[in-house]
Amino acid sequence: MGGALDATDPANVHATLVALGELVSRAKSSASGSSRRKPAKSKPRSATPRAKASRAPARPAPAGRKRARRKAKDPHERAAHLVGSARDAGQHARPHESPRRDDCGRDWTRGEVEREVRDIVGTLAQLPAGTVTLATRFSEDLDWDSWFVLAVVKPIARRLHEELTDFVILQLETVGDLVNYVWARMEIAA
């Protein structure tokens, strides 16, 4: 889907300029007290030539979100909180959500990310297209064992250019959780 990284590609040069502009605006906003989410600790240093902007939140964070996170005790529930809930993803479509950018500088809409992830999961599960939904559960519906879920990492890195943390994936329950995780890893496109 996304092209190979090329520093001479005008699109990448444009992305670099956009990211630099965003850094400047970030510096300004941080000086004025604006708080933006820090990049994930596990995020590997990108090989992209452009400067990295900060990670986007999984969804617009309400004021009481931090408190809600502390209340979540179940690891799956926490993972869902942290990367966004599958139920939210399925029930509250966000067509107006601004596009996000993968590590190679390609912009994606949420619908495109959903489609790619569902296609990847469907291919691994050898299921016909359209069978996999956001509510599909890896363990109960697909009957995958714990380690098999990690098979999604490579195709997601190849097609969506996002490197995911294995341990987080092991905590995810549904395809919607995975979509939210990938979406949260992407940056808000300028």
Add this chain to the structure above:
Amino acid sequence: MKLRLMLGVWCAGSVTSSAAADEIPGWAWRVGHSYSSISALRQPATFVVSSDLGRPTLTVLDVGGLVSGPVGIHSGIDLGARYAGGSARGRSRRAFDATLRGWHRSERLIVATNTGFEADGGFDVRKGTMGAEATITHGPRGLGQPWSPTVRLRWRPWIGVARGTVFAGDETSTDGEEGAFWRGHARLELHYAAGGGASPSAELDVEATGWLIFDDSRPEGFIKTALAVPLARGLSITASADAGREPPRFELARRLGIGIGYRH
């Protein structure tokens, strides 16, 4: 039960402390999970009560717990413990083992290195091991995922080797391990879900492990099966059976029972 309580307390603490972490969940805990220890159990933790007229009530308890956390992008760490006991088992046939394990995934291979401790019920035989085992995430048909949409049978192989030390032995023990020893193992996990849809009517788990004790040049094997009919919230009615010889004593055991199972 004490073990579960301790794990629960520890997990609650770690969850609280890590809840503010940015994107990566801190720690997770599992009971009766597929990688609950190096002597892994996919089967649910089971508690069996057996009572006959004129005989004492007997119990059988098999439980494995695991606390796991992240280490880097493609690695993790597990701390697990397993106990097989109950009054239906003789003291020497009860087993306890604990393991600290780190795993790393590269492409399709998962390699786990572990340090373990194993003992019999009376702690008369105690051994420590350090070893490694490996499996692949996916590949051949049925590995980690159903054989087909209609045949929900999956399997996973593990192969490994361990170097161990006998901390304490027992003259009556039939195991061939003395002093420092090498032990190789191969394990096959099978899972079958009967009934279609997301809620299977029954689940069958089989775990067969074979050990090769290098010093004694003899193989040992142990097979454990559990047929669980899910009730709710991880609980199930479980019929379990096991047969063979397993560490630390490698004493012959055969058992069949039905009871309550739990998996989280």
